[in-house]
Amino acid sequence: MNAPAYNFAYLDEQTKRMIRRAILKGIAIPGYQVPFASREMPMPYGWGTGGVQVTAAILGPGDTLKVIDQGADDTTNAVSIRQLFAKTAGVCTTTHTAEATVIQTRHRIPETKLGEDQVLVYQVPIPEPLRFLEPRETETRQMHAHADYGLMHVKLYEDIARHGHISTSYAYPVKVDGRYVMDPSPTPKFDNPKMNDCAALQLFGAGREKRIYAIPPHTTVVSLDFEDHPFEASRTQASCELCGADDSYLDEVITDDRGGRMFVCSDTDYCEARREARP
Amino acid sequence: MIAEAPLLVAEGLGKTYGRQLGCRDVSLALHEGEVLAVVGESGSGKSTLLHLLSAQLEPSVGRVLYRTRDGALRDLGEMTTAERKFLARTDWGFVHQDAAAGLRMAVSAGANVGERLMAVGARHYGRIRGAALDWLARVEIDPGRIDDAPRTFSGGMRQRLQIARNLVTKPRLVFMDEPTGGLDVSVQARLLDLLRGLVRELRLAAVVVTHDLAVARLLSHRMIVMKDGEVIEEGLTDQVLDDPREPYTQLLVSSVLPA
Numbered sequence: 262m263n264a265p266a267y268n269f270a271y272l273d274e275q276t277k278r279m280i281r282r283a284i285l286k287g288i289a290i291p292g293y294q295v296p297f298a299s300r301e302m303p304m305p306y307g308w309g310t311g312g313v314q315v316t317a318a319i320l321g322p323g324d325t326l327k328v329i330d331q332g333a334d335d336t337t338n339a340v341s342i343r344q345l346f347a348k349t350a351g352v353c354t355t356t357h358t359a360e361a362t363v364i365q366t367r368h369r370i371p372e373t374k375l376g377e378d379q380v381l382v383y384q385v386p387i388p389e390p391l392r393f394l395e396p397r398e399t400e401t402r403q404m405h406a407h408a409d410y411g412l413m414h415v416k417l418y419e420d421i422a423r424h425g426h427i428s429t430s431y432a433y434p435v436k437v438d439g440r441y442v443m444d445p446s447p448t449p450k451f452d453n454p455k456m457n458d459c460a461a462l463q464l465f466g467a468g469r470e471k472r473i474y475a476i477p478p479h480t481t482v483v484s485l486d487f488e489d490h491p492f493e494a495s496r497t498q499a500s501c502e503l504c505g506a507d508d509s510y511l512d513e514v515i516t517d518d519r520g521g522r523m524f525v526c527s528d529t530d531y532c533e534a535r536r537e538a539r540p
Numbered sequence: 541m542i543a544e545a546p547l548l549v550a551e552g553l554g555k556t557y558g559r560q561l562g563c564r565d566v567s568l569a570l571h572e573g574e575v576l577a578v579v580g581e582s583g584s585g586k587s588t589l590l591h592l593l594s595a596q597l598e599p600s601v602g603r604v605l606y607r608t609r610d611g612a613l614r615d616l617g618e619m620t621t622a623e624r625k626f627l628a629r630t631d632w633g634f635v636h637q638d639a640a641a642g643l644r645m646a647v648s649a650g651a652n653v654g655e656r657l658m659a660v661g662a663r664h665y666g667r668i669r670g671a672a673l674d675w676l677a678r679v680e681i682d683p684g685r686i687d688d689a690p691r692t693f694s695g696g697m698r699q700r701l702q703i704a705r706n707l708v709t710k711p712r713l714v715f716m717d718e719p720t721g722g723l724d725v726s727v728q729a730r731l732l733d734l735l736r737g738l739v740r741e742l743r744l745a746a747v748v749v750t751h752d753l754a755v756a757r758l759l760s761h762r763m764i765v766m767k768d769g770e771v772i773e774e775g776l777t778d779q780v781l782d783d784p785r786e787p788y789t790q791l792l793v794s795s796v797l798p799a
Binding site: 406 | 621622625629644647648650651654655656658659660663664665666668669686687
């Protein structure tokens, strides 16, 4: 039998419609977690099952897909997901941020500014920003409904009381459109300012937790903080040793077992483009 | 001293749990700065009444009215949940018998006190911490313990911390459910002393549920006695305790072991 084994972009059309409805609702209520009937995907939970379903639901034949994992295009997870859609949807893939129409990401936002013809799809492990403060879903949903967010600041207070500054450095909570407090997925807080007034549509998919949420283009996204301890987008105070960038988010790479290390851009495409542009 | 319009009014309040009676036909009025004790034995409906008054339970019949800060007397049942929640964290306090139920045991004492401030929009760390330090001192907790979790506190300290946490937003009305239950006698005495001082100083109105008549005598201006879900006697505290009318109240008063 040579009949194609899979529908376009792997998921069946009914499922994609269901996911699109959740996405539309998410866009209509920025930052609100919309429950959806997450499917089993051919990969383990925690590898981006939510992001993959969102990507599958929005992908069209004319799209160009880029997938990054911690900023890199060449990690196993990124390569596999890119191949999955190259095979099941036949879409073009790219590693260049500017060329992509859909970018699926795990834990980073590309350094290159995104445009309004692009969609950024985040893989989210735990969508509930209040989860570690209040374990009961019944409670957290009510807290969101009543915008009862005092608890979120309790966590930041504890940070300062213990460490002298807000030590939360990733999954840093944000308030979207002045209403819902949202977990930006475990992106470093360095990336938080990029979410604000972003021209691209930002979609978030949590497969195991069965939640989708969204930030429409040009939405106000504010990182929570205190007046006397304002939010700071921190990064390692160093330059990339490959391209020399001093404005990008850096990864620390251990080079031997004698304490050798180097700092390089976490966004591989950004780093490569800078190196190519050099004379 | 007592203002004319009541702060909290209950009208014909009743609650049934299926066929089980919680309480029946309770009417009362509480004025600003007034402390009302609700006494009775286990199962007499006093906790049900406290939860009805504080809008944590919905009454089967009757209604509860509360005078908000703008002076309007409002039916709690007709408020939105969001409005009731807002009242509960600004205008009201609720002191649980078990401090663990009213505190976040895993976060520091300072954050416990500061939480209500942050919930109503305080966003200045220094000022929140200042208020927390001030309140720890007022409830006689060593300010050096501000960064310790209440897990590491004794029972009496936890209860005092719970009181600080409730009073930091300057509520007008505090509900207390057996505030001294489970504490040893000397700790009880200090806590009562503290509560009495704070209630007077802040002109708090309070509803105190207790089975301990000594607590009622020390704290309250008026008291009601409940039995089988109904109020069987009410009056000024000294009057009821010194000259009880109902046979059941007489029994209750005479059951207290002489110290």
